[in-house]
Amino acid sequence: MCGIVGFTGKQQAAPILLEGLSKLEYRGYDSAGLAVRDGENLAEVVKAKGRLSNLSEKIDGGNALKGTCGIGHTRWATHGEPSIKNAHPHVSGNCTGSGSGEVESEVVGVHNGIIENYQELKDKLSRHGYIFYSDTDTEVAVKLVDYYFKKYKMGPVDAIAKAMVRIRGSYALELMFKDYPGEIWVARKDSPMIIGIADGEAYVASDVPAILKHTRSVYYIGNLEFAKLTPGEAHFYNLDGYEVQKEAVEIKWDAEAAEKAGYEHFMIKEIHEQPKAVEDTLHSIVKDGKIEIGLSDEEIQAITQIYIVACGSAWHVGMQAQYVIEELADVPVRVELASEFRYRKMSLLPSSLVILISQSGETADTLAALRLAKEKGIKTLAVVNVVGSSIAREADTVLYTLAGPEISVATTKAYSAQLIAMDCLAVKFAQVRRGLETEKYIEELSSIPKKIEKILEEKERIQWFASKVANKKDIFFIGRGIDYAVGLEGSLKLKEVSYIHSEAYAAGELKHGTISLIEDGTLVIGVLTQGDLYEKTVSNMVECKSRGAYLMGLTTYGKYETEDQCDFTVYIPKADEHFVGSLAVIPLQLLGYYVSCAKGLDVDKPRNLAKSVTVE
Numbered sequence: 001m002c003g004i005v006g007f008t009g010k011q012q013a014a015p016i017l018l019e020g021l022s023k024l025e026y027r028g029y030d031s032a033g034l035a036v037r038d039g040e041n042l043a044e045v046v047k048a049k050g051r052l053s054n055l056s057e058k059i060d061g062g063n064a065l066k067g068t069c070g071i072g073h074t075r076w077a078t079h080g081e082p083s084i085k086n087a088h089p090h091v092s093g094n095c096t097g098s099g100s101g102e103v104e105s106e107v108v109g110v111h112n113g114i115i116e117n118y119q120e121l122k123d124k125l126s127r128h129g130y131i132f133y134s135d136t137d138t139e140v141a142v143k144l145v146d147y148y149f150k151k152y153k154m155g156p157v158d159a160i161a162k163a164m165v166r167i168r169g170s171y172a173l174e175l176m177f178k179d180y181p182g183e184i185w186v187a188r189k190d191s192p193m194i195i196g197i198a199d200g201e202a203y204v205a206s207d208v209p210a211i212l213k214h215t216r217s218v219y220y221i222g223n224l225e226f227a228k229l230t231p232g233e234a235h236f237y238n239l240d241g242y243e244v245q246k247e248a249v250e251i252k253w254d255a256e257a258a259e260k261a262g263y264e265h266f267m268i269k270e271i272h273e274q275p276k277a278v279e280d281t282l283h284s285i286v287k288d289g290k291i292e293i294g295l296s297d298e299e300i301q302a303i304t305q306i307y308i309v310a311c312g313s314a315w316h317v318g319m320q321a322q323y324v325i326e327e328l329a330d331v332p333v334r335v336e337l338a339s340e341f342r343y344r345k346m347s348l349l350p351s352s353l354v355i356l357i358s359q360s361g362e363t364a365d366t367l368a369a370l371r372l373a374k375e376k377g378i379k380t381l382a383v384v385n386v387v388g389s390s391i392a393r394e395a396d397t398v399l400y401t402l403a404g405p406e407i408s409v410a411t412t413k414a415y416s417a418q419l420i421a422m423d424c425l426a427v428k429f430a431q432v433r434r435g436l437e438t439e440k441y442i443e444e445l446s447s448i449p450k451k452i453e454k455i456l457e458e459k460e461r462i463q464w465f466a467s468k469v470a471n472k473k474d475i476f477f478i479g480r481g482i483d484y485a486v487g488l489e490g491s492l493k494l495k496e497v498s499y500i501h502s503e504a505y506a507a508g509e510l511k512h513g514t515i516s517l518i519e520d521g522t523l524v525i526g527v528l529t530q531g532d533l534y535e536k537t538v539s540n541m542v543e544c545k546s547r548g549a550y551l552m553g554l555t556t557y558g559k560y561e562t563e564d565q566c567d568f569t570v571y572i573p574k575a576d577e578h579f580v581g582s583l584a585v586i587p588l589q590l591l592g593y594y595v596s597c598a599k600g601l602d603v604d605k606p607r608n609l610a611k612s613v614t615v616e
Contacts, residue, residue: 071176204229
């Protein structure tokens with residue numbers, strides 16, 4: 001949650017900071033602010049409530065704010081309502097925090113994360129004369145650094161290290177000190193942060209797209225580390241204050257990949273990028289006709305239980321993978337919500353494998369689940385899209401997806417890349433454990449990108465249907481087996497971008513309460529790709545129809561009898577039923593997108609949501 005940027009160099013900072021925040025607005029958009037210094041002058045702070053455009057207008061696109069060193073923030077509220085006083089940056093001085101202008105403060109800062117013991121720290125600081133103007137935990141962190149800076153008089157290194165030891169929770173923190181012009185100090189625990197150096201300038205941000213236009217050479221600051229940025233340089237420190245050396249990582253994808261490229265929204269662009277994301281991910285895992293997942297045959301043979309741990313859409317990937325792995329490889333699989341897994345007191349067999357799925361590699365609950373598994377000595381494998389992310393660094397084995405940057409809050413191509421990666425893993429396990437011949441399965445997986453392209457060629461039918469159902473109040477998705485897992489993702493896509501109440505149910509559960517919600521005009525979408533479950537799910541749909549439901553069926557070409565029961569039918573190409581979920585989800589992504597468009601909503605930035613959930 002929240003987006004942070006920073007710059008120090010030769011150019012004017014404000015336009016660069018605004019540009020970077022525009023790439024991060026998917027991380028939060030209830031307020032925004034900048035703090036910029038011009039040489040040894042005091043930092044000038046400007047804030048605005050609402051979208052980033054309000055801040056940009058306030059400072060004339062950055063032209064009204066002079067200085068070559070600055071930090072910026074776009075907020076997703078956690079502590080304190082969206083308002084000017086709660087907007088970042090925050091300052092250490094006893095000011096109102098409600099306006100713009102120069103601030104007579106030793107420390108100015110922005111923050112992404114949640115400080116769990118902020119009330120305890122706030123009480124301590126209040127006893128030492130600090131006055132608080134906002135309701136945020138971030139102001140507490142800034143004032144805490146100021147307290148140690150003034151108490152020990154040993155400079156930023158000592159002050160930041162002491163503050164980091166006292167703070168409990170998660171943070172990516174950017175600070176500027178009045179006595180150290182041209183410098184930006186950053187600190188990190190469990191929240192994402194990258195640093196880029198190029199041509200005598202330094203950049204810092206929550207995510208790669210914010211700085212990619214300026215440099216592809218980045219550093220990933222480690223957990224419980226902090227750094228000093230000066231023009232063209234970055235120096236890293238551990239909690240003991242000792243400098244540590246780091247190697248830069250080159251970002252392979254280019255800046256154009258993070259632009260709309262003529263599409264109206266990032267979501268529809270990313271839907272269309274799925275064939276490439278799937279193909280690239282497949283080629284990175286399947287080499288010379290062999291599937292490589294980073295585990296030896298001996299390690300795979302020794303595994304007696306798999307736990308798939310994830311959140312949101314990644315959890316839906318796990319739900320589909322559960323069916324495929326168990327059927328092909330005959331190994332028990334449990335799919336766990338990371339937010340539940342990390343707090344459950346459950347026994348984990350030493351011979352287990354915990355698979356963590358996360359697009360960003362920074363999802364807070366998933367990262368905590370990974371650390372829990374490692375504490376218990378359980379082997380871990382991560383499926384992530386971001387090289388160098390926390391989960392990627394800490395897992396025993398990493399299976400990278402090659403989806404490239406995903407900007408829309410509603411995931412599409414990252415989901416599809418994760419799904420193909422997990423399908424490959426299932427086939428590999430089946431080969432090692434059961435002697436499965438993989439050639440036909442690899443061929444089937446390789447056909448998926450072209451089949452997705454065929455579905456996208458017929459998207460106008462979905463667009464037409466979306467315009468007809470955009471005013472529905474309740475929509476239900478039903479299916480069995482893999483179809484149920486597809487329905488879970490379809491329902492999530494619809495609800496998060498259209499704000500229509502939507503639920504997905506295993507079709508056999510309808511009679512156990514849910515069918516009481518069906519009334520005239522309720523839309524019921526049946527996913528019907530599993531041959532041996534087709535008739536049972538159709539029967540459930542007919543039960544809904546007899547109670548007034550309007551039916552949409554999603555099935556494969558050839559099952560034209562579906563039209564006899566459904567009011568609207570969508571067909572997808574035939575595929576191996578283990579992998580058909582990669583195709584069935586595409587029309588449901590399109591449905592969510594076009595319903596949102598029909599309602600005139602902000603597709604890429606749905607209300608109350610942020611792209612990466614990096615706080616609990």
